[in-house]
Amino acid sequence: EVQLVESGGGLIQPGGSLRLSCAASGFNFSKYEMNWVRQAPGKGLEWVSHISASGRTVYYADSVKGRFRTTRDNAKNSLFLQMNSLRAEDRAVYYCVRAVTGDYWGRGTLVTVSS
Amino acid sequence: QSVLTQPPSVSAAPGQRVTISCSGSSSNIGNNYVSWYQQFPGTAPKLLIYDNNKRPSGIPDRFSGSKSGTSATLDITGLQTGDEADYYCGTWDFSLSARLFGGGTKLTVL
Numbered sequence: 001e002v003q004l005v006e007s008g009g010g011l012i013q014p015g016g017s018l019r020l021s022c023a024a025s026g027f028n029f030s031k032y033e034m035n036w037v038r039q040a041p042g043k044g045l046e047w048v049s050h051i052s053a054s055g056r057t058v059y060y061a062d063s064v065k066g067r068f069r070t071t072r073d074n075a076k077n078s079l080f081l082q083m084n085s086l087r088a089e090d091r092a093v094y095y096c097v098r099a100v101t102g103d104y105w106g107r108g109t110l111v112t113v114s115s
Numbered sequence: 116q117s118v119l120t121q122p123p124s125v126s127a128a129p130g131q132r133v134t135i136s137c138s139g140s141s142s143n144i145g146n147n148y149v150s151w152y153q154q155f156p157g158t159a160p161k162l163l164i165y166d167n168n169k170r171p172s173g174i175p176d177r178f179s180g181s182k183s184g185t186s187a188t189l190d191i192t193g194l195q196t197g198d199e200a201d202y203y204c205g206t207w208d209f210s211l212s213a214r215l216f217g218g219g220t221k222l223t224v225l
Contacts, residue, residue, distance in 0.1 A: 035214060044117070045152070045160065045203050047214035059212050100214075101150050101165040102205060108159055 002026040002104045004096045009109030016086050020109060022079040022096030030074035032099050036081050038092035039108075048094070049081065064090075086113045118143065119204055121217035127194050128225050135189040135220045137204030143215055144206055149187040151180055152203045154219075160203065164189060196224045 008020040022034070036048040049070040050059045058070050069082040079096055093108040120138040127133040137149065149167050152160040162171050164180035167187065179190045187204055204217040 037214075037216075044201075044219040045154075045205070045216040047205075047216060050214055059214075061213055095159055100207065101148075101162060102152065102160070103162045103165065103171060105159040105161070 002098065004098060004104055004106035006094060006096050006106045006109040009094065009111045011112045011114065012086055013115050014087060014113055016113075017082070017084045018086065018111060020081040020083065020094055020111070022081075022106060024077045024079065024096075024098075027098075029072075029077040034072065034079045034099075035097040035102065036070060036079075037095045037097050037102075037105075038090075038111075039095070040089075040092040043092075046092070050100075051079070083111070086111075088113050117216065117218040118208065118211075119206070119215050119217035121202075121204060121220045123218070124221045124223065126223040126225055129194050129196060131194050132190065132192045133194060133222065135191075135202050135204075135222070137187040137189070137217045139185050139187075139206065139208075139215070141185055142210035143185075143208040144182065144187055145185040146209065147207045149180065149182055150205045151178075151187075151189045152205065154201045154203065163202075191222070194224050198222060199224050 003025045005023045012018050035050045051070045055072045067085045071080045091113050093110050095108045096106040098104040151164040153163050154160040167182040168180045177193045181188050202220045208215050
């Protein structure tokens, strides 16, 4: 069974940093591209980042470019999102999503940016 | 404002059919596959349609997708009250090098 479990969310002050993790299981993680997608409270889906299966190619939404960094550890079946210079508008549930099609989603982890 | 345009809401009676549109451009829908997602309040989105018109295992054939030019459509037939949810389209935009989602459509089954 494919499972994606996000962790690392929480309350952080504006300007702070947070690192999200996604533990993958039930499939050959190293063969799949992965994404981070977020959803602010009461709002729609917003794509954040895409990373290739090897980790060599990464794309970011303009809203997070230069502040967020996506990496992966295929040996540990894990995906990461390092978030720096956090802003109030980064407050959202962050989902770990498998593949270009988005065929599997984690349950998400909530990030709250507030003083 | 999303690059992919969806109607904010649609409604229909149980048993009826509803169509949700997703309008884009040649840099996204026009040249890439479209996916559709269903999301119930408080839960993660779920893939309904991928590659424009394919259904993952377990998705009823009441749900179907199509694409024509720079627009895509999700059709739901035999509406059930349990279909009440938010629906999102998604695709890649090669001009922006970004994954895009529509703004979402709230389906109400009257």
